[in-house]
Amino acid sequence: MELNELIKMKGSQKVTMLTAYDYQIAKILDESGIDMILVGDSLGNVVLGYEGTKQVTMNDMERHIAAVARGVKKAHIIGDMPIASYNNVSDALKNAKKLINAGAHSVKLEGLNPEVIRALVSSGMPVLGHLGLLPQTAVDLKVKGKKRDEADRIFSDALELDKLGVYGIVLECIPVGLAKKITDNVNALTIGIGAGVHCDGQVLVINDMLGMLHNHKPKHVKQYVNIYEVIKTATQNYISDVKGEKFPTDEYSFH
Numbered sequence: 001m002e003l004n005e006l007i008k009m010k011g012s013q014k015v016t017m018l019t020a021y022d023y024q025i026a027k028i029l030d031e032s033g034i035d036m037i038l039v040g041d042s043l044g045n046v047v048l049g050y051e052g053t054k055q056v057t058m059n060d061m062e063r064h065i066a067a068v069a070r071g072v073k074k075a076h077i078i079g080d081m082p083i084a085s086y087n088n089v090s091d092a093l094k095n096a097k098k099l100i101n102a103g104a105h106s107v108k109l110e111g112l113n114p115e116v117i118r119a120l121v122s123s124g125m126p127v128l129g130h131l132g133l134l135p136q137t138a139v140d141l142k143v144k145g146k147k148r149d150e151a152d153r154i155f156s157d158a159l160e161l162d163k164l165g166v167y168g169i170v171l172e173c174i175p176v177g178l179a180k181k182i183t184d185n186v187n188a189l190t191i192g193i194g195a196g197v198h199c200d201g202q203v204l205v206i207n208d209m210l211g212m213l214h215n216h217k218p219k220h221v222k223q224y225v226n227i228y229e230v231i232k233t234a235t236q237n238y239i240s241d242v243k244g245e246k247f248p249t250d251e252y253s254f255h
């Protein structure tokens with residue numbers, strides 16, 4: 001989907017975004033009509049089994065963006081820039097181009113780094129910002145912007161990102177009122193995750209919304225299915241069939 005079409009949705013219809021990290025899931029999301037797919041560096045925790053996102057490399061992101069891109073015909077694909085890939089202007093420009101070459105249509109980076117964002121935007125790169133809880137550098141996973149000074153800083157960072165020309169801003173785990181104030185005062189699309197209903201769009205980590213992890217449900221996540229139980233039951237049925245010689249029957253055999 002063209003970025004212009006997405007930007008025009010501000011104020012008229014909500015933008016839908018989910019993360020994806022592989023070909024098959026990306027294809028399902030695309031065929032379901034999702035507007036945007038984020039190949040997030042949450043790849044680190046949910047797919048690669050790391051504690052967080054810090055260990056995710058450019059090679060990881062390029063491989064998974066390419067896999068997602070092979071499954072997508074319509075949705076706008078965002079490539080997340082891993083930590084340390086945008087420490088300075090020249091790294092940011094070089095690495096953002098790599099993510100685009102891998103199949104992303106735009107890039108996302110956390111926080112406010114005016115020099116880097118200005119350089120990316122002036123080079124013609126579509127940039128999605130990210131404020132509030134910033135997983136790459138966060139010391140805890142608490143809601144951000146509950147205190148006045150923190151809320152003021154997030155608000156002024158959002159205005160600054162908007163002025164720098166980002167096309168959107170992910171707002172992660174901030175109070176509903178602050179997200180509304182930002183949404184009402186920027187031209188950029190606001191995409192909320194744990195930021196309430198007033199954002200221009202919503203994003204969730206696909207593994208969270210599918211209920212992939214046992215006993216793990218952050219407050220902001222709505223689980224649409226319990227895939228953990230679905231996979232576990234199917235696996236247990238398979239084990240029982242194989243052990244009991246009920247699979248493969250003739251139906252699944254060649255003669």
Ligand code: KIV
Pocket residue numbers: 019038039040041042043080170172193203205
């Ligand atoms: O990496 C990611 O999945 C993200 C979302 C939480 C927005 O940045």
